[in-house]
Amino acid sequence: MENEDHVAIEFEAMLEKAHTLFSNKSCCIYKVPHDIRQTNEDAYTPMVVSVGPLHHRNPRVLSMENLTVNELVKLILVDCGFVFELFLRYDEGPTEDDVIFSKSWLQLRLSYDLLLLENQLPLFVFVKLYNLAFASSDGDDEFPSFMDLSYSYFSAENNVNDQIVHFTDLCRYCILKQRRPCERKHKHFVLGHSASELLEAGLKFQVVNKSSPIDILDLKFEHGVLTIPHITVDDFTEVWLRNIVALEQCHYPDEHYITDYVNFLKQLVNSNRDADVLIKAGIIQSDVSGSDISVAKLFRDVDKHILLENYNVNYLQICDDLNAYYKHPCNTKMATLRRDYFPTPWKTAASIAGIILLLLSVIQTVCSILQVK
Structure with a gap:
């Protein structure tokens, strides 16, 4: 009995620590399912810059993190600060000696990395931190909004609805535009x-x-x-x-x-x-x-x-x-006819000439028969 109680206590503790894979609709940052990810690891892994916790300390992007601690809050602050700087430089027009925009390959790679599903932070985090950092005390907006910067950086239309959860979702929405839900079976x-x-x-x-x-x-x-x-x-x-x-x-x-x-x-x-x-x-x-x-x-x-x-x-x-x-x-018979007898202008002309000669031969034969009668 004592042994059974011990198992029950351990089981209850395990349940308290457990969490669901997708807790609710507000969840928007996902680890790509293993069976999908294994078909092409590189398509889901950032090459230059890591944003968010999923690829924190990944050796492939470690050189871009400049981080000294592992706390999630500091991680988010550093990542958001990098994105703010990136978008503002892009909006102002990069200089020739800019460490990122002077290298076209690096600029493209950064854009690609920021669209990866596992390399995301929720947009509301960016927006709130940006507003705290750049909000004007006198109400005079000196800086463009973060969403306007995002639309500009990703060449997106700036009429995106407020349901977009992150940059991958923004990319999807730009393809869908104002598509209405369709019937499904x-x-x-x-x-x-x-x-x-x-x-x-x-x-x-x-x-x-x-x-x-x-x-x-x-x-x-x-x-x-x-x-x-x-x-x-x-x-x-x-x-x-x-x-x-x-x-x-x-x-x-x-x-x-x-x-x-x-x-x-x-x-x-x-x-x-x-x-x-x-x-x-x-x-x-x-x-x-x-x-x-x-x-x-x-x-x-x-x-x-x-x-x-x-x-x-x-x-x-x-x-x-x-x-x-x-x-x-x-349909199949007409396609076969077109393919075999009318594939090119010359062959079409030859086929038509052959048909005309065949018709003339038939007419001549009929006329000959009628004359004999």
Whole structure:
């Protein structure tokens, strides 16, 4: 009995120390789930500057911390001070001898690091500390607001709502803009055929007019034409896509719009041939280091280990329509006819001439038969 009481006491103590992984909606700083993170550690790890506690004392970024103590409050003060200085220098216009902005590679790396999900502090912390440091006693605002500095630094529109929780969330919101919540269903969308297969079935791919405001998530399928907004795929695309998808997995279980988009493109672009179809259509501009197969691998890798329970009904409908289009026998036969007999202007002319000669031969034969009768 005494032994049982001892176990009960230890168990109660263990429960008191325990804490939930995601306590409530106010939680916004996440450690990327292990199975997602292991597919590409570098995409979630800061290279130059660490912000917040998750990568504190990481040897890769230790040279930028200048820290002498480990207390969380001092850590936050130092990190916030660095970001304030960075944003203010950027806003004022950096000088040629600036230690950061004089080196373009360092400036870009800093921007990338500040968008990583594990490298965040809540925006309200930045705003409150900034207001304490730079608020004017006479009410004359000498300095721009912290949010205005953030919009400027990340080239974001300054009409972002007040629900943004940190810089990764700001990046996501800039892509979504004013997108309204869409209907969702507990049904996985399955695109049974890749871009090259759909092309062979007669489907046409069209890019959204680049001169108009582009919503990269706005996919449409009408009258045998799949319209997809233009996207530039470069070496940083995987990083921001991975971190936004990880954020949606942790924080937006019912509003994972970017994840839906990545999932669709993963199914559409399976290979080098598929990537080439979208590149030739002007939908994808590939600036990645390596061959076009990297484009297909990028979307596959970003979507790996992502678990979803509901899906965008618009994408579900597009997938169903595309699958039905491919299965329709008339579409396949017309595509085969165009591919085999009308692939180039010269071959088209030759095919038309052959058809005309065939018709003339038939007419001549019929006339000969009628004359004999």
